[in-house]
Amino acid sequence: xxxxxxxxxxxxxxxxxxxxxxxxxxxxxxxxxxxxxxxxxxxxxxxxxxxxxxxxxxxxxxxxxxxxxxxxxxxxxxxxxxxxxxxxxxxxxxxxxxxxxxxxxxxxxxxxxxxxxxxxxxxxxxxxxxxxxxxxxxxxxxxxxxxxxxxxxxxxxxxxxxxxxxxxxxxxxxxxxxxxxxxxxxxxxxxxxxxxxxxxxxxxxxxxxxxxxxxxxxxxxxxxxxxxxxxxxxxxxxxxxxxxxxxxxxxxxxxxxxxxxxxxxxxxxxxxxxxxxxxxxxxxxxxxxxxxxxxxxxxxxxxxxxxxxxxxxxxxxxx
Amino acid sequence: xxxxxxxxxxxxxxxxxxxxxxxxxxxxxxxxxxxxxxxxxxxxxxxxxxxxxxxxxxxxxxxxxxxxxxxxxxxxxxxxxxxxxxxxxxxxxxxxxxxxxxxxxxxxxxxxxxxxxxxxxxxxxxxxxxxxxxxxxxxxxxxxxxxxxxxxxxxxxxxxxxxxxxxxxxxxxxxxxxxxxxxxxxxxxxxxxxxxxxxxxxxxxxxxxxxxxxxxxxxxxxxxxxxxxxxxxxxxxxxxxxxxxxxxxxxxxxxxxxxxxxxxxxxxxxxxxxxxxxxxxxxxxxxxxxxxxxxxxxxxxxxxxxxxxxxxxxxxxxxxx
Numbered sequence: 145x146x147x148x149x150x151x152x153x154x155x156x157x158x159x160x161x162x163x164x165x166x167x168x169x170x171x172x173x174x175x176x177x178x179x180x181x182x183x184x185x186x187x188x189x190x191x192x193x194x195x196x197x198x199x200x201x202x203x204x205x206x207x208x209x210x211x212x213x214x215x216x217x218x219x220x221x222x223x224x225x226x227x228x229x230x231x232x233x234x235x236x237x238x239x240x241x242x243x244x245x246x247x248x249x250x251x252x253x254x255x256x257x258x259x260x261x262x263x264x265x266x267x268x269x270x271x272x273x274x275x276x277x278x279x280x281x282x283x284x285x286x287x288x289x290x291x292x293x294x295x296x297x298x299x300x301x302x303x304x305x306x307x308x309x310x311x312x313x314x315x316x317x318x319x320x321x322x323x324x325x326x327x328x329x330x331x332x333x334x335x336x337x338x339x340x341x342x343x344x345x346x347x348x349x350x351x352x353x354x355x356x357x358x359x360x361x362x363x364x365x366x367x368x369x370x371x372x373x374x375x376x377x378x379x380x381x382x383x384x385x386x387x388x389x390x391x392x393x394x395x396x397x398x399x400x401x402x403x404x405x406x407x408x409x410x411x412x413x414x415x416x417x418x419x420x421x422x423x424x425x426x427x428x429x430x431x432x433x434x435x436x437x438x439x440x441x442x443x444x445x446x447x448x449x450x451x452x453x454x455x456x457x458x459x460x461x462x463x
Numbered sequence: 464x465x466x467x468x469x470x471x472x473x474x475x476x477x478x479x480x481x482x483x484x485x486x487x488x489x490x491x492x493x494x495x496x497x498x499x500x501x502x503x504x505x506x507x508x509x510x511x512x513x514x515x516x517x518x519x520x521x522x523x524x525x526x527x528x529x530x531x532x533x534x535x536x537x538x539x540x541x542x543x544x545x546x547x548x549x550x551x552x553x554x555x556x557x558x559x560x561x562x563x564x565x566x567x568x569x570x571x572x573x574x575x576x577x578x579x580x581x582x583x584x585x586x587x588x589x590x591x592x593x594x595x596x597x598x599x600x601x602x603x604x605x606x607x608x609x610x611x612x613x614x615x616x617x618x619x620x621x622x623x624x625x626x627x628x629x630x631x632x633x634x635x636x637x638x639x640x641x642x643x644x645x646x647x648x649x650x651x652x653x654x655x656x657x658x659x660x661x662x663x664x665x666x667x668x669x670x671x672x673x674x675x676x677x678x679x680x681x682x683x684x685x686x687x688x689x690x691x692x693x694x695x696x697x698x699x700x701x702x703x704x705x706x707x708x709x710x711x712x713x714x715x716x717x718x719x720x721x722x723x724x725x726x727x728x729x730x731x732x733x734x735x736x737x738x739x740x741x742x743x744x745x746x747x748x749x750x751x752x753x754x755x756x757x758x759x760x761x762x763x764x765x766x767x768x769x770x771x772x773x774x775x776x777x778x779x780x781x782x783x784x
């Protein structure tokens with residue numbers, strides 16, 4: 145198991161290395177010379193050269209890359225062109241907000257999606273199944289922004305039970321924080337819940353007709369154990385795969401959701417940075433997103449191994 | 464009184480083509496410590512008959528009538544919660560497919576211990592300890608190591624032994640073994656049959672052995688019921704059945720056995736099994752029978768006594784006219 149995790153970590157580091165090269169080259173490939181831009185239109189060639197030297201832009205690309213990696217590893221991501229704040233400080237402020245929103249949305253999605261998927265599979269072809277699959281289809285089809293606006297209209301304007309927008313840090317006032325996060329979390333989690341519901345349902349349908357489920361029944365086990373332990377355990381691999389794959393959608397969903405509910409998170413930061421051409425921030429945002437993906441996929445792989453002894457014991461093949 | 468009495472059992476399934484009648488008017492008994500073989504070709508209803516006892520047929524589409532009494536208790540009308548106490552405890556099952564019948568996500572030790580904890584109320588430790596003993600009982604070497612392994616780490620023969628260990632864990636009165644040796648190599652088959660024989664001798668377990676392999680029947684069974692198109696066509700103690708087969712279908716099955724002395728093509732039974740959707744009042748085997756006469760197509764022959772404990776449903780048993 146340890147060997148398996150080490151191997152997966154190794155390939156994660158390789159992916160991070162390759163994407164850092166891509167990010168680095170991507171920035172260098174942008175049109176225009178940063179030294180000229182910084183020095184200004186009227187600067188003498190000597191001044192431009194001085195700036196180039198100061199920022200190490202006169203060095204060969206591999207040396208520049210090493211500088212970039214060194215700075216990144218020591219937490220120096222440059223300063224925002226907007227307000228001159230260190231990018232690392234901005235990220236430290238924004239990322240926890242989005243992590244909380246995503247975690248809550250995922251919680252909503254897992255509880256609702258997996259739960260409804262199990263019920264739909266067990267009650268296949270019955271009323272509960274039609275309700276669950278109907279809501280699943282609706283949840284998939286409804287766009288985030290529309291659902292968000294509808295939520296604000298109903299809960300904040302018409303019934304006035306929840307605030308329409310805004311953010312209070314959890315450390316300041318946990319109750320108020322949750323009150324403001326619940327609606328965005330549901331909005332962000334709905335599409336996710338629908339996908340999870342469909343995947344869980346089909347995985348459970350497969351598992352429920354498997355021979356080992358018949359064996360479990362022949363042992364006289366209660367139906368809750370047959371479904372909840374024997375069938376579900378073998379369906380979880382699918383569910384975890386979907387969780388991992390959909391995390392990207394969660395990030396892009398967070399961009400929209402944070403915009404609607406005016407939550408100062410990572411998604412809103414991304415949008416603002418793109419709109420103001422804030423290159424250091426964009427660069428950092430891309431890097432953080434990549435790290436997020438790699439870490440999540442690493443966790444998914446490790447979860448697979450825990451769930452499926454065949455992967456764990458064969459050291460990684462998906463046989 | 465017999466341990467298990469099945470009377471006039473009929474089982475059908477709702478399908479898109481209508482009701483498919485898989486078992487028609489089966490009556491049979493099973494005594495304590497008896498090994499009864501249910502034989503016949505695929506689709507003859509032998510598995511459905513046996514799976515009716517622990518009620519493991521799909522609940523939504525199964526149409527069952529008749530009586531199944533175990534120790535005098537009627538099983539067909541038992542509430543599901545009571546039935547769950549019977550399954551795995553009094554009646555247990557060894558399924559045909561050892562490769563897929565064990566859950567790939569749990570260790571074999573867990574899967575054995577589970578049934579012990581459910582029915583015998585054993586603690587986790589006690590059940591785990593008993594699981595090792597059971598693996599030893601079914602002849603798995605190094606059982607203390609094997610209990611910690613997952614099904615995919617075991618060979619087919621070993622998995623089938625694990626299935627048997629699960630089935631016998633609570634010393635059932637009736638063990639149903641559905642083609643337990645079909646998926647196994649011949650050398651392993653003999654070992655698995657020995658395990659069954661041993662169980663019967665030691666615990667007095669009655670065994671219903673579902674098989675299409677007459678070699679297995681001759682090897683281990685005390686009595687055999689031959690089924691054709693959902694009905695019992697012949698029933699006899701095994702020695703009597705092989706010495707004096709009365710029904711032409713049984714004869715056909717025996718002639719189709721590969722024999723070391725005869726070279727060349729196996730004798731086959733010509734024709735096809737009739738559709739389970741229709742059931743005309745005639746001998747279902749008459750279209751394929753070399754001895755069939757007009758009366759075979761005029762009405763259905765009843766199961767009639769042909770000797771001590773020997774029943775056959777044929778107007779011309781043994782080919783006589």
